[in-house]
Amino acid sequence: MFVNYFDDDGRSSPLNLAAGRLLLGCWLVWKTVWYDWAGVLDVPFRAMANPRYEWAIPTGMPWLLTVEKWLLVGLVLLVVVGYRLRVTGVASSFLLAHLATVRSTLVNTGEVDSLFIGSVLLLFFALYPDDDALSVDGLRAVRTRSLDSLVDLLQSEDDRRYRMPALKYALLTLALLFFSTGVSKVVDGGGLGFVAPDNLARLVLVRSYVYPWHDVQLAVVEYPLLGVLGGVGTLVLELGFLAAVLAGLSVTPFVLGLVAFTLSNVVLLGIFFVDNLFFLALFAAFDRAYARLAVDRDLDLVFDEHCLFCARSLYPVKLLDVTDSVTFYTQYDAPDEYASRPGVDFERAMFVFDGVDTYEGYDAFRELLGQNRLFHPLAWVMSRGPVQSVGRRVYRYVADNRSRHFACRPAHLD
Template sequence: MIAARLRSLLSACVNYVADPKRNSPVNLAAARFVLATYVVWKTVWVDWGVFMEVPFIVFDEYAFLVPYGFPQLLVVEKYLLLVTVVLFAVGYRIRATGFISGLLLGHLGLLLFAMNGSGVTTAMFIAVYFLFFFALFASQDELSADGVRRTGTRSLGSLVSRLKSSSTPVYRMDALKYSLLALGIIYFGSAFDKLFPDLQQFQPEWVMPYNLARIVTIFHSTRDQLFPVAQEVVNYPALLFVMSATVLVLEAGLLVAILAKRPVTPFLVGLAGFKFSSIVLLGIFFGDAILFFAMFVAWDTAYRALVRSRQLDVVFDEQCYFCARSLYPIKLLDIGDTITFYSQSDLPATYLDRPGVDYTTAMYVFDADGTPYRGYWAFRELLRQFRVFDPVVWAMGTRPVAAVGERVYEYVAANRSRHFVCSVDLDTETEL
């Protein structure tokens, strides 16, 4: 019992260098959303109009990046970045939106660095690496708008087979593998720089108690602190030494654990604790790192608890290409294997000759007690299987939304052969 719980805690974060494969695409989608959230957070508050009124450059070598003749260009660039990163968040054209977002964030980050070279600014460049990795391995991101679009290049037979399959697929996540490796290298470099600041000889001053005591004293004397009592820590040299040494072990040890293919959870949690301790000791907080660490959380494990355990049976038209493509994301989300898909040609006997059920006109969902849900309400029932969609399910159940939704479904079902690709055979196409 204790050993199992310990293994569960150690697997809270994933070492993708040890194994870049997962049985669900959820982690990659969640990490992409976290990364996009970070970029929006770092970008939306920047007021380039004010900056260009009184430009102040600390590092002259970056002055050439400032478009003095066209200050409005930075404002346009900011909103272009916001648009591309939102498209990246939903997984649309990830290769293009990820690469463009990385370039724009890199340029805007350099401009901010020219004004403020603190760690809060330099952290933005870590996100640039991550964006490029996601763009480079865009083809692996299945739970995305691109993943749904790619179903258009697969044969109808392969899609139907995938829906009916009970085997557990494997999804590669090389974007997270190389992002984690880059993060480990960056933190290892931070530890190395603390001990070898001039790259010539070992200088242990950073880990000495008087160094941290000096930093804490300066911060408490120059600014208001949330926890003034924290200054008392300077009276305990042994504690200061342990704190400084622990930071070095965590920063250097992260890369070692990654390369040794050991659990990274203790190091990421420890570094997160170090960031929170900065609030207590110094009154500053590096929220950037917390979001970076969140990218490597085992989100699929947490998401599994959001999938209801009830069993559902889906009956769909196996000759309808549009139907198969529409159900594909549901199959990806069903990591608990709680939904069974049947085509009209392989119906169980219990679903044959059901009164009031016409499989030729709509899709049907049956719950464990055999209650049928038709068309629009079948889709709602499928979404209800995943607690993450509970707000959407509630909205779909309201009278105005349901009235529109039912009409839209009936129109699509009746005209899918005319407006959508339906009843096609792409078996000769190359399958992804």
């Protein structure tokens, strides 16, 4: 379910990097939009939680924090799509660090710590974008490849390994943070005081008076053994997570345990620290889940090997075909039975063959999307009358004018 990238940061698909960027970006946009950053300026100096960071506040310029807020949102959205990651990632990381410092003048909790963690994770994605093929940068990089190399890539059956150091160092960072939290519990608790029967019970009892929103909390008070088990389990998870990462063991039990621990804090203590769930979800095996959504059918695709635009357009299809269910043929090596079918003209359009069924142009692209259930809603929209009519006309125009507008030329010129 979850991947120990420290043991092996290579995957057969770049999907996990794209999913990680999307998840981190959505979390950060959500956190950024709902904070009133300029409200910091309304708080007197003496009322601040951390007045030593007052230097970070642009006194007298409340508009500047609002500008930073929306600039950060814009930069993070560029990170999500993977546009110029080295620039947008570094810029958004430092901008987030500044805004987090500003907020830390008022709030001294894990809520602010999570912003600093997010800043570090953004920096990892910015420093290691090379194998992030499912990004705008990755797709733009295809422009530097020759037509022959692209055709070879589409028809290649070799398994490529995509390295993911961004997720590797993100995992190590998070494991170190949990480890330090576990150590602080031991040190502050005077050794094993943290797992004492009355320790968790005392915390729960206090919180139940402050936030009396249900009676489940009191069960821990009535049964001291639950408090001991909770304390021991917490230390095992927080201290053992790093050990599992470094030893190359499966991190799935620890991640699931830490998710349960985070949710138990909501139930027992009323602490809604949902940021942990986003961070831990970064290491889910998204590529395996995506593969399970693949449709059990094989398609044969025939494309124009002389068209650079066609080859570039099919590159994302190759990346997303994690189950190797699509076989790529050029118009010259396609099976004879396909060329002899009524209405098939490989010079006119791209074709997809599913057994006895033939799909041309726009409809071929729709069938390629239908290879994975994740894209079935989009494929359904593409099959609706008005959308289909416009789509077919657009494809026809592109196909008829590809040599004039879309860099379609003989392979020997590349």
